[in-house]
Amino acid sequence: MKYMLIIGLSKEKKLDKGENGLGQEGTIIKGYSGFYYVWDGNRTWECKLRGKYRIKDQSFLPGDKVYIKVIDEGESRAVIESVKPRRNELIRPPISNVDQAIIIMALKDPEPDLWLLDRLLIITQAKLVEPIICFNKADLITEKDRVNIVTKYNKIGFPVLLISTKKELGIEELRKVLAGKISVFAGPSGVGKSSIMNMLEPDLNRKTGVISLKSARGKHTTRHTELLPLSEGAIVADTPGFSQVFLPEMKREELSDYYQDFFPYRPECKFNSCLHHHEPKCGVKEAVKTGLIDLERYERYIILLGEVIAKERRY
Numbered sequence: 001m002k003y004m005l006i007i008g009l010s011k012e013k014k015l016d017k018g019e020n021g022l023g024q025e026g027t028i029i030k031g032y033s034g035f036y037y038v039w040d041g042n043r044t045w046e047c048k049l050r051g052k053y054r055i056k057d058q059s060f061l062p063g064d065k066v067y068i069k070v071i072d073e074g075e076s077r078a079v080i081e082s083v084k085p086r087r088n089e090l091i092r093p094p095i096s097n098v099d100q101a102i103i104i105m106a107l108k109d110p111e112p113d114l115w116l117l118d119r120l121l122i123i124t125q126a127k128l129v130e131p132i133i134c135f136n137k138a139d140l141i142t143e144k145d146r147v148n149i150v151t152k153y154n155k156i157g158f159p160v161l162l163i164s165t166k167k168e169l170g171i172e173e174l175r176k177v178l179a180g181k182i183s184v185f186a187g188p189s190g191v192g193k194s195s196i197m198n199m200l201e202p203d204l205n206r207k208t209g210v211i212s213l214k215s216a217r218g219k220h221t222t223r224h225t226e227l228l229p230l231s232e233g234a235i236v237a238d239t240p241g242f243s244q245v246f247l248p249e250m251k252r253e254e255l256s257d258y259y260q261d262f263f264p265y266r267p268e269c270k271f272n273s274c275l276h277h278h279e280p281k282c283g284v285k286e287a288v289k290t291g292l293i294d295l296e297r298y299e300r301y302i303i304l305l306g307e308v309i310a311k312e313r314r315y
Helices: 051-056 114-126 143-156 171-178 193-200 252-258 260-268 283-289 295-314
Strands: 024-032 035-039 044-049 065-072 077-083 100-106 130-136 160-162 182-186 226-229 235-238
Touching: 035 065, 035 077, 044 065, 100 114, 100 171, 114 130, 114 252, 114 295, 130 143, 130 193, 143 160, 143 260, 160 171, 171 193, 182 193, 252 260, 252 295, 260 283, 283 295
Parallel strands: 044 077, 100 130, 100 182, 130 160, 182 235
Antiparallel strands: 024 035, 024 065, 035 044, 065 077
16 A cells, blocks of 8 residues: 655754664655655655564554664665654554644535534544644635634634635644644545645645535545645645544543533533433533533534444444
8 A cells, every 4th residue: 555644854853863873863754565765854765674674564654753774875775773662643544653633624615514523633632633623715704603613613722723725814824833743634525625735835736626516525636645845844744535534442431531621511510420411410511501512512422422332332
């Protein structure tokens, strides 16, 4: 399987050139047909695995930090000597050591998929990746509606950006968020991920999709996770569009741990293991009744809770 990820380094980053005896430090940017391509901040090395790793059948992912031994300087060939422990790992796309996830949703054409947004917020937090919500096509809704949706998610505790590629709104703010970080772009098809990438880095000339008038859904324009080097040391993986994601394995009591908006009211619950569903004297349900917690988001939580419970029974 072919997969790629762009890795960049901030200008202040100092690369290990082998003084520690472990070899030259770099980052795997893609793997293909038994070869791994490692970026050291200046050039890309075509690497094979040291025999001990082939014997162990250890997996290597884009984003893995490795030490390499140069075999042929002129041909940029090397061998991977060792690999550092991963801080985190994503399955889709297969990437390690990600700092943040830019979750992109359109505000119109198509309508924002808040169901998918809730799922992605849970998945990223479970992987210790900071989620940043990016609402695109902000020019297609009223100022009042823009303020409402930003206020709603800021209140929950998530950073929110408003973007309009047509009006060039919010691009500089997004550029600052990406600078010096390893980021993954995620979201359904048709929300404008490729258009945003083209605004950030016009030389990329990424193919953009159109919305089907029949289905009002976007056609997939990004087929693989690709290396996309940006300016200011940004590190970005653009992922294929998708519409279905699965929650991580968890116990039913753990789901509310990913709902920051529940936190202030959980101490008012009668039971420590409260699921905030059928239990009496639930602080979260009282907050929903009084409007302190968004009703629609709570209703989506209840449906996801049912999904977690159903999975739990199958284990």
